[in-house]
Amino acid sequence: xxxxxxxxxxxxxxxxxxxxxxxxxxxxxxxxxxxxxxxxxxxxxxxxxxxxxxxxxxxxxxxxxxxxxxxxxxxxxxxxxxxxxxxxxxxxxxxxxxxxxxxxxxxxxxxxxxxxxxxxxxxxxxxxxxxxxxxxxxxxxxxxxxxxxxxxxxxxxxxxxxxxxxxxxxxxxxxxxxxxxxxxxxxxxxxxxxxxxxxxxxxxxxxxxxxxxxxxxxxxxxxxxxxxxxxxxxxxxxxxxxxxxxxxxxxxxxxxxxxxxxxxxxxxxxxxxxxxxxxxxxxxxxxxxxxxxxxxxxxxxxxxxxxxxxxxxxxxxxxxxxxxxxxxxxxxxxxxxxxxxxxxxxxxxxxxxxxxxxxxxxxxxxxxxxxxxxxxxxxxxxxxxxxxxxxxxxxxxxxxxxxxxxxxxx
Amino acid sequence: xxxxxxxxxxxxxxxxxxxxxxxxxxxxxxxxxxxxxxxxxxxxxxxxxxxxxxxxxxxxxxxxxxxxxxxxxxxxxxxxxxxxxxxxxxxxxxxxxxxxxxxxxxxxxxxxxxxxxxxxxxxxxxxxxxxxxxxxxxxxxxxxxxxxxxxxxxxxxxxxxxxxxxxxxxxxxxxxxxxxxxxxxxxxxxxxxxxxxxxxxxxxxxxxxxxxxxxxxxxxxxxxxxxxxxxxxxxxxxxxxxxxxxxxxxxxxxxxxxxxxxxxxxxxxxxxxxxxxxxxxxxxxxxxxxxxxxxxxxxxxxxxxxxxxxxxxxxxxxxxxxxxxxxxxxxxxxxxxxxxxxxxxxxxxxxxx
Ligand SMILES: [Zn+2]
Ligand SMILES: [Zn+2]
Numbered sequence: 001x002x003x004x005x006x007x008x009x010x011x012x013x014x015x016x017x018x019x020x021x022x023x024x025x026x027x028x029x030x031x032x033x034x035x036x037x038x039x040x041x042x043x044x045x046x047x048x049x050x051x052x053x054x055x056x057x058x059x060x061x062x063x064x065x066x067x068x069x070x071x072x073x074x075x076x077x078x079x080x081x082x083x084x085x086x087x088x089x090x091x092x093x094x095x096x097x098x099x100x101x102x103x104x105x106x107x108x109x110x111x112x113x114x115x116x117x118x119x120x121x122x123x124x125x126x127x128x129x130x131x132x133x134x135x136x137x138x139x140x141x142x143x144x145x146x147x148x149x150x151x152x153x154x155x156x157x158x159x160x161x162x163x164x165x166x167x168x169x170x171x172x173x174x175x176x177x178x179x180x181x182x183x184x185x186x187x188x189x190x191x192x193x194x195x196x197x198x199x200x201x202x203x204x205x206x207x208x209x210x211x212x213x214x215x216x217x218x219x220x221x222x223x224x225x226x227x228x229x230x231x232x233x234x235x236x237x238x239x240x241x242x243x244x245x246x247x248x249x250x251x252x253x254x255x256x257x258x259x260x261x262x263x264x265x266x267x268x269x270x271x272x273x274x275x276x277x278x279x280x281x282x283x284x285x286x287x288x289x290x291x292x293x294x295x296x297x298x299x300x301x302x303x304x305x306x307x308x309x310x311x312x313x314x315x316x317x318x319x320x321x322x323x324x325x326x327x328x329x330x331x332x333x334x335x336x337x338x339x340x341x342x343x344x345x346x347x348x349x350x351x352x353x354x355x356x357x358x359x360x361x362x363x364x365x366x367x368x369x370x371x372x373x374x375x376x377x378x379x380x381x382x383x384x385x386x387x388x389x390x391x392x393x394x395x396x397x398x399x400x401x402x403x404x405x406x407x408x409x410x
Numbered sequence: 411x412x413x414x415x416x417x418x419x420x421x422x423x424x425x426x427x428x429x430x431x432x433x434x435x436x437x438x439x440x441x442x443x444x445x446x447x448x449x450x451x452x453x454x455x456x457x458x459x460x461x462x463x464x465x466x467x468x469x470x471x472x473x474x475x476x477x478x479x480x481x482x483x484x485x486x487x488x489x490x491x492x493x494x495x496x497x498x499x500x501x502x503x504x505x506x507x508x509x510x511x512x513x514x515x516x517x518x519x520x521x522x523x524x525x526x527x528x529x530x531x532x533x534x535x536x537x538x539x540x541x542x543x544x545x546x547x548x549x550x551x552x553x554x555x556x557x558x559x560x561x562x563x564x565x566x567x568x569x570x571x572x573x574x575x576x577x578x579x580x581x582x583x584x585x586x587x588x589x590x591x592x593x594x595x596x597x598x599x600x601x602x603x604x605x606x607x608x609x610x611x612x613x614x615x616x617x618x619x620x621x622x623x624x625x626x627x628x629x630x631x632x633x634x635x636x637x638x639x640x641x642x643x644x645x646x647x648x649x650x651x652x653x654x655x656x657x658x659x660x661x662x663x664x665x666x667x668x669x670x671x672x673x674x675x676x677x678x679x680x681x682x683x684x685x686x687x688x689x690x691x692x693x694x695x696x697x698x699x700x701x702x703x704x705x706x707x708x709x710x711x712x713x714x715x716x717x718x719x720x721x722x723x724x725x726x727x728x729x730x731x732x733x734x735x736x737x738x739x740x741x742x743x744x745x746x747x748x749x750x751x752x753x754x755x756x757x758x759x760x761x762x763x
Binding site for chain 1: 539540541549550551554555557558563564566567568569570571572573574575576656657658659661662663688689691720721723724725726
């Protein structure tokens with residue numbers, strides 16, 4: 001039996017029993033829906049449904065590998081893009097481990113040169129070191145460390161949305177994406193009509209793009225030779241973030257970290273030799289005027305590190321795209337066989353995607369695994385595997401099959 | 411808000427304009443009336459002031475309410491009837507700057523009243539953040555709507571104090587945002603279809619203004635020179651260009667930026683398709699389709715222009731370069747570079763001047 005029809009049949013069984021779990025978006029009749037199918041691997045777009053029953057029945061019958069709905073509201077969702085009549089869109093954020101440079105990616109992500117078949121680890125290079133080919137098949141792995149760092153970014157984003165933008169937690173829907181990240185969905189009448197350029201400003205705020213510390217309290221002498229004052233850790237918004245991020249960075253920065261910023265030797269020595277003093281200074285007015293030789297430009301370089309750690313790594317394209325399609329909550333992700341799981345803002349810290357997003361809880365199946373790093377499903381850990389035939393619980397088997405890391409054994 | 415006659419003379423856009431226009435229209439039919447004549451004269455002058463001053467600026471005549479007030483709706487009718495976008499835009503901006511200059515002289519409560527007439531979610535505060543004092547807190551949504559065309563770094567949301575959904579602003583900054591609200595409202599009014607029988611005399615005024623100023627707009631447009639000057643590509647484009655040529659993976663937005671840029675500087679569709687040829691997953695039909703779509707020869711028929719520098723920064727496509735100077739758009743950067751490049755190459759020709 002081939003992989004795709006096996007996965008398809010399992011997805012079909014799942015939807016037969018669980019289609020009623022599918023969580024519809026608000027204003028369902030004003031949304032566009034889109035689906036990927038297993039068999040022909042085609043995209044079906046511009047679908048619309050009058051009510052949730054129609055949607056659930058459709059999914060049950062089609063058995064899609066991926067199911068999406070639009071963040072946007074349209075007058076006529078079934079029309080072509082130009083004729084739909086855009087009425088507004090919810091505010092969407094996508095956090096994906098793809099945008100986070102975790103160290104473990106070098107271990108579990110692999111790429112294969114399409115031309116010569118050469119394999120490597122981590123992020124695919126620009127060209128194949130063997131044949132110079134430029135096309136690669138990439139396989140990304142949702143490991144625990146990557147999932148944790150995505151969660152951390154999502155929590156930073158929630159702080160921005162609640163503390164800075166003033167959204168109340170009940171307007172915010174967090175979801176585990178079903179693969180390597182989290183989606184955050186803000187539904188609020190007032191933000192619906194924001195155009196793409198307003199959303200871009202929101203993105204820039206959250207990523208710290210275009211931030212100039214001079215507008216957040218960093219003050220110096222007229223020619224910037226010396227800094228006279230800077231923001232405090234308990235201040236709101238970016239002021240506090242700059243101070244906290246700077247504190248954190250100076251707490252542990254090595255000589256190499258500081259050299260990388262292009263700081264002068266004298267400043268680096270000051271920072272390293274007076275670390276205690278610098279840390280203590282936060283109790284009063286901070287270290288801004290403490291480090292001899294560090295002017296406005298040097299501090300701005302240090303603050304760049306603070307911005308990097310305090311900003312949230314979101315996919316900038318998703319948020320600014322006012323026609324975006326978003327995965328439907330409580331549907332299966334075709335690359336993992338896991339569910340997109342909605343949760344509330346205060347549940348995220350305790351949330352364990354590797355238990356909660358598991359859809360297939362019954363049965364075992366024997367598969368032939370080509371290669372897989374160690375992974376966990378629920379309480380159980382599997383692998384690593386290489387060229388081996390194993391009997392696995394359904395969830396673990398489907399995961400490897402969806403990842404194209406295994407084949408169903410006869 | 412209870413408006414005094416003086417308030418209305420200062421901020422004539424606060425009253426129900428449709429009503430006002432209807433009323434005034436009855437009066438301008440009667441142009442022989444000397445009082446009406448001076449209103450029309452002032453109306454024409456308002457437009458002239460906007461076109462002659464740089465930046466455009468309409469004056470305020472103190473204690474002349476009887477003329478200041480009705481001349482505004484008449485000027486609106488005239489500017490709209492000109493049918494000329496340059497005149498309309500300059501006039502709207504001129505009136506907005508007039509309002510701004512008056513607003514910064516007002517008490518804070520008056521500014522609050524004006525903002526509230528526009529349904530802004532705004533309140534007075536006396537808060538200090540760091541060592542700066544702020545006068546107002548305004549919903550970030552109203553803030554974004556009214557800073558949309560601003561490009562100064564200090565107006566970027568990321569450079570403003572934002573707390574619980576409110577942006578903290580000084581009085582002067584709120585006046586600046588109000589200026590934008592006024593400009594937009596007047597421009598919207600000017601773009602409304604008006605079907606009025608205008609008296610001959612009024613039409614003459616309009617013709618005169620058009621004859622004198624409408625040409626100004628054309629001088630400002632700089633034609634992109636023919637041909638492709640690779641040396642003049644801004645850094646973002648040359649990066650994408652060489653990545654495409656060497657078959658490296660380029661994001662969707664990157665492909666869009668490169669393609670729309672090349673189309674806008676006049677490169678032909680087949681030449682652009684060729685650039686993507688070395689990509690390992692090159693598909694001639696699909697690439698051609700995408701390029702044609704961006705060129706506007708398919709689908710909606712919209713011809714796309716490349717994203718602005720700001721947008722490219724947001725999506726990590728701007729390599730950041732001192733050499734771009736103060737430009738806001740890759741096409742502008744390209745034109746600027748060509749000018750410099752041409753000048754330099756002329757300088758290099760010995761004996762040239
Ligand atoms: Zn190769
Ligand atoms: Zn990982």
